[in-house]
Amino acid sequence: MLELISLTKQFGTKTAVERASFKVDHPMMIGIIGRSGAGKSTLLRMLNRLSDSTDGRIVFQGNDITRLKGSSRRHWQSRCAMIFQQFNLVPRMDVVSNVLHGTLNQRSTLSTMFNLYPQADIHRAIEILDRLGIAEQAPKRAEALSGGQQQRVAIARALMQDPAIILADEPIASLDPMNAQIVMQSLRDIHEQDNRMVIANLHTLDTARRYCDRVIGMRDGRIVFDGTPEQLSTNVARDIYGADASFSEAATSTQIDTLDRETARLLEEAKAEALV
Ligand SMILES: Nc1ncnc2c1ncn2[C@@H]1O[C@H](COP(=O)(O)OP(=O)(O)OP(=O)(O)O)[C@@H](O)[C@H]1O
Ligand SMILES: [Mg+2]
Numbered sequence: 636m637l638e639l640i641s642l643t644k645q646f647g648t649k650t651a652v653e654r655a656s657f658k659v660d661h662p663m664m665i666g667i668i669g670r671s672g673a674g675k676s677t678l679l680r681m682l683n684r685l686s687d688s689t690d691g692r693i694v695f696q697g698n699d700i701t702r703l704k705g706s707s708r709r710h711w712q713s714r715c716a717m718i719f720q721q722f723n724l725v726p727r728m729d730v731v732s733n734v735l736h737g738t739l740n741q742r743s744t745l746s747t748m749f750n751l752y753p754q755a756d757i758h759r760a761i762e763i764l765d766r767l768g769i770a771e772q773a774p775k776r777a778e779a780l781s782g783g784q785q786q787r788v789a790i791a792r793a794l795m796q797d798p799a800i801i802l803a804d805e806p807i808a809s810l811d812p813m814n815a816q817i818v819m820q821s822l823r824d825i826h827e828q829d830n831r832m833v834i835a836n837l838h839t840l841d842t843a844r845r846y847c848d849r850v851i852g853m854r855d856g857r858i859v860f861d862g863t864p865e866q867l868s869t870n871v872a873r874d875i876y877g878a879d880a881s882f883s884e885a886a887t888s889t890q891i892d893t894l895d896r897e898t899a900r901l902l903e904e905a906k907a908e909a910l911v
Contacts (some may be wrong), residue, residue: 636660637800637832642691644677651677653856654691662799662832664823666843669853670876675836678853679802682834683717684708695799715800716793720808722785726778730769730788733777734760737795756795763791767821783814790821801825803835807842819846840872 637659644652652674659665667675680686682693684703692701700711716737724733735752737760764770767787772780777788786806793801803822807815823846826833837843843850844864852860852867852875860867860875 636662636696638692638694639682640692640694642678642681642693643689644674644681644686645689650856652681652688655853655856655858656691657851657858657861659832662826662830663848664826664833664835664846665849665851666835666837666847667851667853668837668840668843668875671838673853674856675853676804677856679717679804679834679836682800683715683802684711685717713796714798715802716796716798717802717804718786718789718793718806719803720805722777722782722789724777724785724788724792727776729773730764730775730777730780731757731760731773733788734764734791734795737792760791760795763794764788767791781814782810783817786810786814786818787821790818790825794825798831800832800834803833805836805838808838815842822846840867843867 639655639657641654641656642652643650643654655674655678667678669675677686681688684700688701692699694700695711695714703711725736735756738752738756761770761773764773764787767790769780769784769787769791772784772788777785780788790801801822806822807818810818819842822833822835825831835847837847844867847864850860850862850864850867851858852871854875854877860871862871
């Protein structure tokens with residue numbers, strides 16, 4: 636389905652990603668982990684064609700997407716929607732318009748200029764927001780929402796593109812543990828219910844283990860681990876993070892698993908509320 640063949644990115648003399656290869660046969664949820672500077676963002680940006688690779692190839696469903704240009708490159712970018720740590724919403728614009736921006740690639744300049752959206756798109760945007768538990772936020776300005784809600788708006792905007800792949804670059808790095816869990820669960824649900832592939836850069840081991848079917852570990856631009864969460868032992872993690880014997884998993888943890896009872900109860904309440 637998706638194959639990366641010896642994908643490489645060089646910035647001057649610095650090799651940010653070095654001969655990264657992996658193959659995905661069916662839509663799964665993949666977590667990419669590794670310390671800061673390991674090359675995680677560079678890899679996602681090449682996949683999305685936000686950044687050109689120096690060498691190697693990306694093949695999706697038999698098509699080489701490595702050198703697509705112009706409208707075919709833009710078409711690919713709508714097939715693999717990207718979400719970011721900082722949400723990248725238009726803060727002063729209302730939520731539903733932010734979501735409708737997800738259809739931008741498919742619309743004429745004129746309708747974009749006048750902010751004209753087909754009725755059907757507006758309905759679909761509200762439906763997607765509803766699915767993510769934030770339909771009632773639709774008329775509000777994006778900046779009025781909490782971080783977790785804003786990230787769900789960004790996910791809704793991505794879903795508007797009906798993407799085959801959702802790429803997420805540290806989607807929960809700016810969120811508190813409770814919102815982090817809600818956002819990760821939303822991504823997991825989208826993967827399971829819609830059969831979309833999700834590839835997320837994550838900086839915590841426990842999140843990768845908990846939500847992903849497969850974990851890819853990067854170190855100094857290279858893929859040094861590719862396996863299931865079960866195979867990701869503490870020793871393997873130590874190797875990925877390049878830490879010495881004092882390495883502790885807690886240091887890379889969002890501690891979602893160690894939520895106390897009261898927090899867990901609040902979380903359940905928040906989730907129930909999100910479903911109303
Ligand atoms: N535009 C750029 N120009 C020069 N060097 C870059 C550029 N982007 C990234 N790099 C370098 O490439 C390497 C990989 O960076 P990248 O941002 O992919 O790492 P990362 O794993 O996403 O790190 P983090 O966890 O901090 O987000 C780093 O050494 C970085 O300094
Ligand atoms: Mg990064």
